[in-house]
Amino acid sequence: MEAAGEGLAGYLRYALDRGSSELEPLAVQLEALSNYITVEELRFGNRLQCRINVDPQLLSVSVPRFLLQPLVENALKFGQAGSSAPLQLQIELQRCGDQLQLQVINSGRMGEPAVAASRGVGYGLDSLRQRLELHYGSRAGFVLHQDGTRVLATVQLPLR
Numbered sequence: 001m002e003a004a005g006e007g008l009a010g011y012l013r014y015a016l017d018r019g020s021s022e023l024e025p026l027a028v029q030l031e032a033l034s035n036y037i038t039v040e041e042l043r044f045g046n047r048l049q050c051r052i053n054v055d056p057q058l059l060s061v062s063v064p065r066f067l068l069q070p071l072v073e074n075a076l077k078f079g080q081a082g083s084s085a086p087l088q089l090q091i092e093l094q095r096c097g098d099q100l101q102l103q104v105i106n107s108g109r110m111g112e113p114a115v116a117a118s119r120g121v122g123y124g125l126d127s128l129r130q131r132l133e134l135h136y137g138s139r140a141g142f143v144l145h146q147d148g149t150r151v152l153a154t155v156q157l158p159l160r
Contacts, residue, residue, distance in 0.1 A: 023135070026093065026100075027059040033068050033091075040076055047086045048076075054093040061100055061159060064131050068102060070124030071153045075106035079151065083108065088150075095159065102155040110146045132157075 030052070037050055068091065080087040088107035093100070125144070132140040132155070139158045144151070 022064055022131075023062040024065055025059065026054075026061050026063050029063060029065070029068055030054065030059070030093075033072060036069060036072065037089075044076075044087065047080070048089065049086050050089040050091070052091045052093075054091075055095055058093055058095060058100060063100070063102075063157065064135055067128065067131075067155065068104065070128050071102075071104040071155070073124060074153065075104050075151065078110070079106040079108040081108070096156070098159055100157045100159050102157070104153045106151050107149060108151060109149070110144070110151050128155075 034052070041048055041050070072089070072091070075089055076087065079089070085107070088105075090103075090105040092103040092105065095101070125142075129142055132142055136157060141156045142154070144153045146152075
């Protein structure tokens with residue numbers, strides 16, 4: 001319980017920090033994301049299994065704030081809807097040529113658009129797309145798709 005309290009406090013400090021620029025090192029974002037996941041683990045208990053894999057050489061790369069959090073939130077919200085099986089969540093951050101690839105992979109199936117719309121207003125992913133366009137134009141991409149029994153949310157950014 002203490003870890004969840006510390007996680008929540010750390011995430012709130014990050015979220016409320018208005019003094020930061022729009023871009024930040026990936027390491028800062030991963031620390032905030034780790035705090036967010038700590039809180040969600042308390043909520044989900046043993047129904048959430050999370051793994052983060054990151055190339056340590058990418059930790060200093062600057063990315064837009066709140067790039068990963070909406071993808072993780074979406075996976076948690078829709079990942080195992082209607083299933084009693086544990087939600088498998090995997091976050092992969094790797095270099096692919098001259099691109100940074102960020103993937104949030106969760107077990108489950110993508111819901112029908114009407115069902116998904118009824119469970120949220122969709123600002124997170126729309127905001128993500130807009131911010132990618134603002135910072136990178138056509139040099140960045142975002143794809144959300146079903147791959148067998150997993151849902152993959154993939155963001156690709158040029159390495160600066």
